[in-house]
Amino acid sequence: MTTLSTGTPWWRASWDLGLGMWDVGFPGLLALGTPPQGAPSPWLQFIPFLLVLAIFYFVILLPMKKKQQKVQAFLGALKVNDRVITSGGIYGTITKLNDQSVQLQIANNVRVEVSRAAVVGYQGQEPVAEISQGSQT
Numbered sequence: 001m002t003t004l005s006t007g008t009p010w011w012r013a014s015w016d017l018g019l020g021m022w023d024v025g026f027p028g029l030l031a032l033g034t035p036p037q038g039a040p041s042p043w044l045q046f047i048p049f050l051l052v053l054a055i056f057y058f059v060i061l062l063p064m065k066k067k068q069q070k071v072q073a074f075l076g077a078l079k080v081n082d083r084v085i086t087s088g089g090i091y092g093t094i095t096k097l098n099d100q101s102v103q104l105q106i107a108n109n110v111r112v113e114v115s116r117a118a119v120v121g122y123q124g125q126e127p128v129a130e131i132s133q134g135s136q137t
Contacts, residue, residue: 074128075116078102083123086114087131091123 092104
């Protein structure tokens with residue numbers, strides 16, 4: 001076991017931090033004292049933390065979950081002959097549906113296959129999914 005020059009074990013050492021002598025002994029860290037008379041309950045200290053979690057859930061997570069469900073319902077309801085717009089700005093009519101992709105007719109005899117996730121809404125309506133904006137350079 002390593003000891004300091006004073007002969008005390010390292011975990012019982014005291015250092016002068018300029019604010020007085022601080023005993024930082026290991027056994028003192030493990031000792032749990034009872035709170036002084038009239039002190040609030042330790043459970044009461046968790047209330048602000050729980051409030052922050054509740055606010056985070058209702059302000060951020062819940063709306064994001066509802067938006068995601070709306071997008072999933074939209075993508076699941078796509079059918080042939082729907083006129084849609086993609087996240088890249090391509091307007092077209094659905095001619096074929098697969099599990100992961102959609103075939104769009106964008107002009108006479110011009111068909112492209114795009115991911116289902118690339119379809120963001122119906123033509124002439126507000127987009128259901130977020131349209132990601134690329135960097136403008």
